Amino acid sequence: MDQLLDTAEKIRSMEIRGAALIGRAAAGALKEFALAIDPSGIEEFNAQVDMAADILLNTRPTAVSLSNAIRMVMRYRGDEVESARTSLAKNADGFVERSLMAVERIGEIGSRRVRDGDVILTHCNSSVALSIIKTAFDAGKDVKVIATESRPRYQGHLTVKTLDGWGIETELVVDSAVRSVINEVDEVIVGADVVTASGSLVNKIGTAAIALAAHEARTSFMVAAETYKFSPETLMGELVPIEERAAEEVYPGISELKHVRVRNPAFDVTPHQYIDVICTEVGAIPPEMSYLVIKEMLGWEMEGRVP
Numbered sequence: 001m002d003q004l005l006d007t008a009e010k011i012r013s014m015e016i017r018g019a020a021l022i023g024r025a026a027a028g029a030l031k032e033f034a035l036a037i038d039p040s041g042i043e044e045f046n047a048q049v050d051m052a053a054d055i056l057l058n059t060r061p062t063a064v065s066l067s068n069a070i071r072m073v074m075r076y077r078g079d080e081v082e083s084a085r086t087s088l089a090k091n092a093d094g095f096v097e098r099s100l101m102a103v104e105r106i107g108e109i110g111s112r113r114v115r116d117g118d119v120i121l122t123h124c125n126s127s128v129a130l131s132i133i134k135t136a137f138d139a140g141k142d143v144k145v146i147a148t149e150s151r152p153r154y155q156g157h158l159t160v161k162t163l164d165g166w167g168i169e170t171e172l173v174v175d176s177a178v179r180s181v182i183n184e185v186d187e188v189i190v191g192a193d194v195v196t197a198s199g200s201l202v203n204k205i206g207t208a209a210i211a212l213a214a215h216e217a218r219t220s221f222m223v224a225a226e227t228y229k230f231s232p233e234t235l236m237g238e239l240v241p242i243e244e245r246a247a248e249e250v251y252p253g254i255s256e257l258k259h260v261r262v263r264n265p266a267f268d269v270t271p272h273q274y275i276d277v278i279c280t281e282v283g284a285i286p287p288e289m290s291y292l293v294i295k296e297m298l299g300w301e302m303e304g305r306v307p
């Protein structure tokens with residue numbers, strides 16, 4: 001239990017962050033939990049695993065990778081503890097493996113759209129967007145990156161450190177400089193926390209304003225998203241909850257001010273009209289095809305037990 005609570009706390013505090021990593025960490029934690037418990041029978045096993053899944057689900061509300069990962073792991077079968085344990089562990093390993101392969105495949109697919117000499121703008125710190133940039137660079141394309149700081153948590157600093165390590169020329173700008181530099185950009189590449197049934201994107205706060213600037217400048221806007229970032233719940237009409245984080249992240253010391261309230265939404269919604277292409281592991285698709293991805297790739301998973 002301690003290990004599970006530790007992972008849950010790391011996700012909540014963003015020590016483990018980024019939708020792909022959150023999904024893989026949750027799957028891994030659920031597997032370790034299932035392997036460690038000593039229940040008296042299958043009912044108790046199911047109840048304990050349900051409770052553990054619930055703890056993980058309540059860490060960060062927006063990223064659908066978390067609920068999709070848990071849903072896949074929870075599709076275990078077994079009439080007694082040992083077979084259920086083995087089945088759950090296999091599902092968790094399968095999710096992690098599928099996730100890592102998807103990131104690599106999206107790198108290959110997305111990088112074909114990057115031309116030699118392109119300037120790419122990216123926002124926040126997306127392992128999948130970076131996979132595209134790295135694959136293009138490794139293929140010998142001379143790419144340059146403009147990365148935003150991504151206030152208030154400065155995930156852009158992680159991005160520029162990674163790009164620097166790979167030897168890719170990078171410029172760091174404040175988030176509000178995007179309009180000033182967008183005419184130098186050939187394509188925007190961002191990751192995804194959620195893709196909805198209508199093809200809209202939920203990603204780090206600021207993404208929607210970047211998409212607007214790109215649209216106005218006729219700059220291509222590409223999303224890098226594994227199919228488990230697509231939300232089956234949105235097909236059922238549900239809205240994506242937008243995480244509101246602590247005021248102190250934006251303004252340390254805010255509690256001393258009496259008449260000021262800080263608002264700190266962590267994500268925003270980019271309408272599908274501003275997205276040129278979504279690169280998934282099953283292909284580069286127009287956002288309007290998201291419905292099909294949910295129906296065909298994730299539809300069956302909606303039968304899984306989610307507490």
Ligand code: RUB
Pocket residue numbers: 014017018019020021123124125126127128129155190191192193203204205266
């Ligand atoms: C991270 C973020 C990333 C997506 C995609 O937000 O918005 O763009 O999660 O990342 P936070 P990846 O830092 O609040 O978790 O491509 O690595 O899944």
